[in-house]
Amino acid sequence: MIIERVPVRTVFLPFNRPDITETEVDEVVDTLYSGWLTTGPKTKAFESQFADFVGSRHALAVNSCTAALHTVLAAAGIGPGDEVIVPTMTFAATANVIIHQRATPVFVDVQPDTLNIDPTAVARAITPRTRAIIPVHLYGHPCDMAALQVLAQTYELLIIEDAAHAVGAYWHNKPIGSIGHATAFSFYATKNLVTAEGGMITTNNSELDFAMRRWVLHGISRDAWDRYTQQGSWYYEIILPGFKYNMTDIQAALGLHQLARLERMQSRRQQIANRYQAGFTGLTAVELPTCRSDVVHAWHLYPIRLRLEQLTIDRAAFIEALRGEGIGSSVHFIPLHRHPYYREQFDLHPAMFPVADEAYERLISLPLYTRMSDADVDDVIEAVRCLVQRYGR
Ligand SMILES: *Cc1c(COP(=O)(O)O)cnc(C)c1O
Numbered sequence: 001m002i003i004e005r006v007p008v009r010t011v012f013l014p015f016n017r018p019d020i021t022e023t024e025v026d027e028v029v030d031t032l033y034s035g036w037l038t039t040g041p042k043t044k045a046f047e048s049q050f051a052d053f054v055g056s057r058h059a060l061a062v063n064s065c066t067a068a069l070h071t072v073l074a075a076a077g078i079g080p081g082d083e084v085i086v087p088t089m090t091f092a093a094t095a096n097v098i099i100h101q102r103a104t105p106v107f108v109d110v111q112p113d114t115l116n117i118d119p120t121a122v123a124r125a126i127t128p129r130t131r132a133i134i135p136v137h138l139y140g141h142p143c144d145m146a147a148l149q150v151l152a153q154t155y156e157l158l159i160i161e162d163a164a165h166a167v168g169a170y171w172h173n174k175p176i177g178s179i180g181h182a183t184a185f186s187f188y189a190t191k192n193l194v195t196a197e198g199g200m201i202t203t204n205n206s207e208l209d210f211a212m213r214r215w216v217l218h219g220i221s222r223d224a225w226d227r228y229t230q231q232g233s234w235y236y237e238i239i240l241p242g243f244k245y246n247m248t249d250i251q252a253a254l255g256l257h258q259l260a261r262l263e264r265m266q267s268r269r270q271q272i273a274n275r276y277q278a279g280f281t282g283l284t285a286v287e288l289p290t291c292r293s294d295v296v297h298a299w300h301l302y303p304i305r306l307r308l309e310q311l312t313i314d315r316a317a318f319i320e321a322l323r324g325e326g327i328g329s330s331v332h333f334i335p336l337h338r339h340p341y342y343r344e345q346f347d348l349h350p351a352m353f354p355v356a357d358e359a360y361e362r363l364i365s366l367p368l369y370t371r372m373s374d375a376d377v378d379d380v381i382e383a384v385r386c387l388v389q390r391y392g393r
Pocket of ligand 1: 091136188
């Protein structure tokens, strides 16, 4: 006899959906009719409101977090011969931009609880060529900034934060974006604050901000225009071979209203995380994400780690089974040392990154986004509980 199992959900729950309301739609339409589509008044307003939100002196809007990280490295003069320390447990963009600058990424392992960069591993990786550390606030949980700040001060290194996951997070009551030399945010379609594509660089360093503003738009010098206005408004000077990384006012139109709604969206994320935490209590086959007491977590992602010794299936099969129950999920991340380019170019081996490598085999990110209802969250909990029971040892 074949027993037909009814999936937990008949309507598929996607892994992510952006939270766009009428205010964003109206502002985009207003921009389209305004006669000014690219970088203009709305981008300027978004920059200034974002700087206020994170408590930084400057905020520079760009078209991605990748562009943001690249711009910081270029403006800081990081190039051939320089080393930059990054965690292996991150998205490729964090390290790719170092390659773009012809500098050398140095990969280190992460801490077992948060999977954030391990300061003791950073300390061991520092050489006379080290110029910067790029801590990644993975999943929205801030890194151990105190330990990194000590290393940065001792060895005169820059701290360039990859805060792609961490808008709305706090470390020791300080907003992420106000701590390191520069912080890069992502407003990609799946992130906590969405402009479709987009990013922001915050810094308290006025010289760095000045240099970055040249790098993001072709290397055009604004002060040349000021000095030579008698020559006409058409005059400009290129003083370095800059990038084309500026944000458009269409993106900023989205960002302005996303920022205005951010606190509400963040509290909904916290509620969902709490509901998961309570719903999975007692489920020993699943290790839940941690939140240390000295941070406010941005809850960009909700990554569980399977205790594989308690299950008869592996992570890939678990993801397939979740799909069978109508639940989308994903993996964050395939560590960089597992990717062919980095593995071969830098001769990386799993044994060099025992914590990240072991965690990777067991990671599954469950859906966590503001448009989920409590019933959606409960469906995910039920599906995971069903699978643990079905495939438990
Ligand atoms: C998404 C992401 C990026 C890149 O952001 P983009 O805005 O898509 O360029 C960088 N680092 C991490 C950790 C990310 O998750």
